[in-house]
Amino acid sequence: MKPVVLCGDCSSLLDGVVFEQQAVDLTFLDPPFNQDKRYNEWNDNLPQGEYWGWMRDICAKIYDRTSDGGAIYFMQREKNAEFVLRCLRESGWTFQNLIVWKKKTSAVPGMRRFGKHYQIIAFATKGKRPRVFHRLRINPPLPPGYKYERENGVFVTDVWDDIRELTSGYFAGDEALRDPSGNRSHKQQSPIQLLLRIILSSTNPGDLVLDAFAGTGTTLVVAEQLNRASIGIEIDKINIELIEKRIAEKRKADCILSLFKDYECTPNLKAIWGTDGPDNKFISSYGHSDKQMTLNL
Numbered sequence: 628m629k630p631v632v633l634c635g636d637c638s639s640l641l642d643g644v645v646f647e648q649q650a651v652d653l654t655f656l657d658p659p660f661n662q663d664k665r666y667n668e669w670n671d672n673l674p675q676g677e678y679w680g681w682m683r684d685i686c687a688k689i690y691d692r693t694s695d696g697g698a699i700y701f702m703q704r705e706k707n708a709e710f711v712l713r714c715l716r717e718s719g720w721t722f723q724n725l726i727v728w729k730k731k732t733s734a735v736p737g738m739r740r741f742g743k744h745y746q747i748i749a750f751a752t753k754g755k756r757p758r759v760f761h762r763l764r765i766n767p768p769l770p771p772g773y774k775y776e777r778e779n780g781v782f783v784t785d786v787w788d789d790i791r792e793l794t795s796g797y798f799a800g801d802e803a804l805r806d807p808s809g810n811r812s813h814k815q816q817s818p819i820q821l822l823l824r825i826i827l828s829s830t831n832p833g834d835l836v837l838d839a840f841a842g843t844g845t846t847l848v849v850a851e852q853l854n855r856a857s858i859g860i861e862i863d864k865i866n867i868e869l870i871e872k873r874i875a876e877k878r879k880a881d882c883i884l885s886l887f888k889d890y891e892c893t894p895n896l897k898a899i900w901g902t903d904g905p906d907n908k909f910i911s912s913y914g915h916s917d918k919q920m921t922l923n924l
């Protein structure tokens with residue numbers, strides 16, 4: 628299912644007709660964090676009240692566009708947890724989990740408080756009962772001293788410490804989009820592993836996934852491989868070019884094929900995955916492209 632990419636301000640575009648055709652089943656919300664970062668089209672230094680009012684309006688619009696029981700995953704800095712939860716509550720969402728994403732990177736040191744080592748992702752639904760929630764199982768390495776191998780993995784909990792953030796250095800690897808000089812094209816690109824977990828947990832094949840701040844289009848690239856429909860909204864035209872090229876080129880680094888085994892302890896995984904699992908020809912077409920995407924910016 629080819630993703631739909633919309634260029635413009637998500638707040639206005641959420642009023643558009645495209646959302647009248649099918650209700651949204653899952654939204655990933657990874658907005659600018661309002662910490663005075665350099666964005667081409669966006670002031671990332673709004674007064675606090677204005678920023679959170681804007682976020683609340685967007686959450687309310689998404690709520691109206693969402694199917695009963697549909698889900699939202701709102702990612703933010705841990706220090707803003709209080710505002711995120713309030714914003715979701717005031718726009719009608721029902722809180723389910725506060726996910727701690729411990730990003731496998733070094734902590735940001737603090738002189739007068741503990742170093743900061745995680746980001747939060749608030750998971751909420753429209754109504755009390757999620758429309759879809761697949762209890763995924765993973766099999767992380769056993770902690771030292773454990774005597775027995777697990778028979779069948781463990782359920783994913785609300786602490787996600789097995790997904791690495793794409794940092795500027797070595798660990799960003801091939802997955803990070805880069806310009807011809809090797810610099811990262813977008814510093815906030817989310818890892819495909821993160822979106823894979825979110826989409827697998829909260830949707831079925833054929834559902835509609837929304838990313839209102841699409842950035843480099845990570846959500847769309849994963850949704851397409853999982854046979855979910857998707858809409859991405861992005862305000863910056865340079866990022867729109869990145870997204871369109873990323874969808875068209877099918878880079879090997881975006882292929883989710885090798886991640887199937889991470890969830891192989893999950894009952895019924897092939898049906899949740901939605902594309903006959905790793906045998907699917909469409910996903911394999913990602914795996915067979917060796918091109919590393921570059922864009923002349």
Ligand SMILES: C[S@@+](CC[C@H](N)C(=O)[O-])C[C@H]1O[C@@H](n2cnc3c(N)ncnc32)[C@H](O)[C@@H]1O
Binds near residue numbers: 636669840841843862
């Ligand atoms: C934190 S980044 C998202 C990164 C994304 N998760 C990814 O994997 O690439 C936030 C994005 O929101 C975009 N943005 C800022 N204001 C926007 C608005 N009003 N409507 C739509 N997109 C906006 C920015 O240009 C930026 O690319």
